[in-house]
Amino acid sequence: MRITWWGHATTTIEADGTRLLTDPVLTARIAHLRRRRGPAPLAEAGQCDAVLISHMHADHLHLTSLPMVAPDAALVVPRGAAKLIHQDCGAAFSDRCIEVAPGNQVRIGSLEITAITAHHDGRRLPWSSHAGPALGYRVEGSPSVWFAGDTDLYDEMAAEAGPVDLAVVPVGGWGPSLGPGHLDPVRAAEAVRRVGARMALPVHFGTFWPIGFDWIKPELFLPPGDRFKTAMAEVDPAVKVDVLVPGESTEVSA
Template sequence: TVGDLLVRAVPARHDGRRLPFGPHRAPALGYVVEGEGRTYFAGDTGLFDGMEKEVGPVDAALLPVGGWGPYLGPDHLDAGRAAEALARLAPATAVPVHYGTYWPIGMDGVRPHEFHTPGDEFVRLSALRAPGVAVHRLGHGESVRVGVAR
């Protein structure tokens, strides 16, 4: 608890190692922050069975969408898998996060769309898979005020 906020750790699906054969130092976690409303910060995760049960009902979901398509595997959400997570979680509002932040040397010249487009692609796919959710792709310095459903 932090003041009037309750912070609850929830499971995430992510290997978490920095090297392919490095040690597992800690479990992957996401967080649900409860105050006036409930917000799910997924952290770095893949889609997993029971995600909606582990997370519980939320008003807003901050979902990572920069999983480079199939390249990083099932422990990461790309725009499509994040839209599926959104359909399962069914919050009122969502914000795509964690994309365009890790630029391996040379990739920006070869596959720049992998870094620039995930937020827009998430907005597009979410409209198809979770049409009842208001998705806000925020630019630097922008914010959104989330309504409370309960």
């Protein structure tokens, strides 16, 4: 398996001849947020068999990026998201949607994908009434992957997500505060321990930041990746952690 981190929560998972793209943000800006590290992802980032959307927040379901995705790719989205996509992007996109809720399974190419719980606000917000469950995804392949989306710790995490070979886990955010429903580096390490992953890839940090906020709490921008690696070594030193920069890839063996 090969996994590429394009920044924020956007990754390409290539396994057994199938390509999955998670929470694609393929532009240099999201509303008041701008990409502060690395260029926008290469055009190849949009080439995939399916997109996995974890929840409806604009930095995860980024409607502007959907036209940059392969036109025949399925869109696996939280229940209720197809209506939002239809409203903003039209039937050409909503007709490709596969709506899921926790426990639902869908097969994409050679991979079996299970939607699992994420403890996070699933509403579109702030000026939309669209809502649905926030999700993570477990990808059954060789090896297996837990893409956490945005989540906080919850009691059933180990049973739903683990055990797993690779955890793709959020360790930060996009601004000078981290609200409820998120993991900081220490809590992210605990999440990886709970799901029994043998390898971890920190994401959702060091990419986007509000315009004009460059020097406000810079310790929350780049450092969370390395802080997660340190916390992981304290919680379970057997877990291999790869801290990538946007555009880099790593290989994961079964």
